[in-house]
Amino acid sequence: MKVQVDARLRGDPLARVGLTPWHNDPYPLYDQVRERGPLSRGRLPGTWVTATHAVCKDVLKNRDFGTVGREGVGRESEEFDLSMLEQNPPDHTRLRRVAAPAFTPRRMASYETSIGKTVHALLDQAPAGEVFDLQRTVSAPLPITVISDLLGIPDADADRFTRYGTALGKALDGIKSMRHAHQAYGAKLALARMFSRLLEQRAADPRDDLLSVLAAERGETIRPEEILPLCQLLLVAGFETTVNLIGNAVHALLRHPDQWQLLVDDPTLAGAVVEETLRWDPPIQFTSRVAMRDVEVANTVVKQGYWVVTALGGANRDPAEFSRPNDFDITRTDGGDHLAFSSGIHYCLGAGLARLEGEIALRAIAERMPTLQLAGKVPMRRTTTIRGVRALPVRG
Numbered sequence: 322m323k324v325q326v327d328a329r330l331r332g333d334p335l336a337r338v339g340l341t342p343w344h345n346d347p348y349p350l351y352d353q354v355r356e357r358g359p360l361s362r363g364r365l366p367g368t369w370v371t372a373t374h375a376v377c378k379d380v381l382k383n384r385d386f387g388t389v390g391r392e393g394v395g396r397e398s399e400e401f402d403l404s405m406l407e408q409n410p411p412d413h414t415r416l417r418r419v420a421a422p423a424f425t426p427r428r429m430a431s432y433e434t435s436i437g438k439t440v441h442a443l444l445d446q447a448p449a450g451e452v453f454d455l456q457r458t459v460s461a462p463l464p465i466t467v468i469s470d471l472l473g474i475p476d477a478d479a480d481r482f483t484r485y486g487t488a489l490g491k492a493l494d495g496i497k498s499m500r501h502a503h504q505a506y507g508a509k510l511a512l513a514r515m516f517s518r519l520l521e522q523r524a525a526d527p528r529d530d531l532l533s534v535l536a537a538e539r540g541e542t543i544r545p546e547e548i549l550p551l552c553q554l555l556l557v558a559g560f561e562t563t564v565n566l567i568g569n570a571v572h573a574l575l576r577h578p579d580q581w582q583l584l585v586d587d588p589t590l591a592g593a594v595v596e597e598t599l600r601w602d603p604p605i606q607f608t609s610r611v612a613m614r615d616v617e618v619a620n621t622v623v624k625q626g627y628w629v630v631t632a633l634g635g636a637n638r639d640p641a642e643f644s645r646p647n648d649f650d651i652t653r654t655d656g657g658d659h660l661a662f663s664s665g666i667h668y669c670l671g672a673g674l675a676r677l678e679g680e681i682a683l684r685a686i687a688e689r690m691p692t693l694q695l696a697g698k699v700p701m702r703r704t705t706t707i708r709g710v711r712a713l714p715v716r717g
């Protein structure tokens with residue numbers, strides 16, 4: 322055991338990212354990764370790591386890298402297929418085109434009103450002057466409602482959809498126990514049944530939602546067996562990311578009262594808060610790419626089949642790219658090129674939607690609860706890829 326611990330404390334700093342105290346604040350570890358060089362050996366054989374902005378961006382944009390190796394190696398698990406996120410072109414391009422119409426700017430504008438209504442309805446449930454958990458009351462239910470609408474989940478199925486989606490979402494950071502594996506598997510089967518029933522209904526009676534698009538394209542641009550993974554990806558992306566954007570933003574603001582005051586004085590700064598949170602404390606901290614052939618990165622040859630772990634949270638604190646990178650400053654003008662939504666062909670398809678939800682929620686919170694304060698210890702999630710709070714006790 323001692324040998325193992327020692328090994329984790331030497332070498333690749335990312336090996337410690339899940340350990341106390343680093344899981345509360347992993348950012349110093351990313352500085353250590355950068356200090357070892359633009360690209361350094363990872364803990365696992367056949368892996369490299371980088372927390373340097375220019376190198377992360379280069380790897381993510383470089384078409385000699387993919388998200389799945391030549392022989393199809395790379396899937397997290399066969400049980401948990403993440404659709405286009407784990408595909409290379411041309412399948413990636415085809416699947417992305419099927420889902421893209423749900424995310425156009427025109428569509429975003431049409432979601433705006435309903436997002437606003439949902440946010441205010443959720444805030445109505447927050448007890449005035451009393452302690453409540455902002456995650457549970459606002460940050461978590463908002464994205465779930467939005468993705469349910471986008472897909473076209475009927476109200477009657479909404480509760481079950483939320484339950485299954487939550488169980489599946491937890492699996493994104495890796496299965497941690499047998500009980501967890503069992504729950505994720507059960508959720509996947511139940512969702513499959515729900516989606517196939519809804520797809521039958523939409524094929525017969527199409528509506529203005531993504532499930533109707535998928536029902537129409539089934540057997541045309543999308544193979545029947547590709548539909549469930551795509552729905553699962555949207556579900557997990559919708560459930561597990563924006564919740565942490567809102568949570569991390571409010572958490573950061575309340576620990577920086579001067580920044581909170583700036584937002585209260587001018588709620589139109591909500592969009593700037595979203596961008597600075599995405600840079601300073603992004604909900605997705607890592608992704609990775611595999612070399613499809615030998616490829617040179619930062620004067621090093623990454624051999625075909627080797628993986629590069631890109632620490633997005635580290636790239637976003639790179640002093641070569643951002644001035645005073647550790648300062649949370651919603652007025653900064655150099656934060657635009659953060660990598661919170663990745664880069665290249667897998668750039669987050671839901672980025673516009675996540676930004677819109679975040680902006681509307683933060684603006685409403687600042688307008689309606691100008692004296693908001695933290696009201697207790699804030700426990701962090703034990704996950705490492707996903708970064709967020711487990712609860713956010715506040716007093717409105």
Ligand code: HEM
Nearest residue numbers: 405406558559562563566605608662663667669670671675
């Ligand atoms: C703040 C919230 C969000 C963050 C931080 C985020 C982050 C990311 C990142 C980092 C990737 C790329 C991973 C990689 O390059 O390997 C990604 C891809 C993706 N995201 Fe998001 N996401 C967010 C919200 C959403 C939402 C709300 C949706 C949809 C409802 C969504 C849908 C997707 C999809 C479909 C992909 C795959 C794109 C592709 O492979 O071409 N995301 N997201």
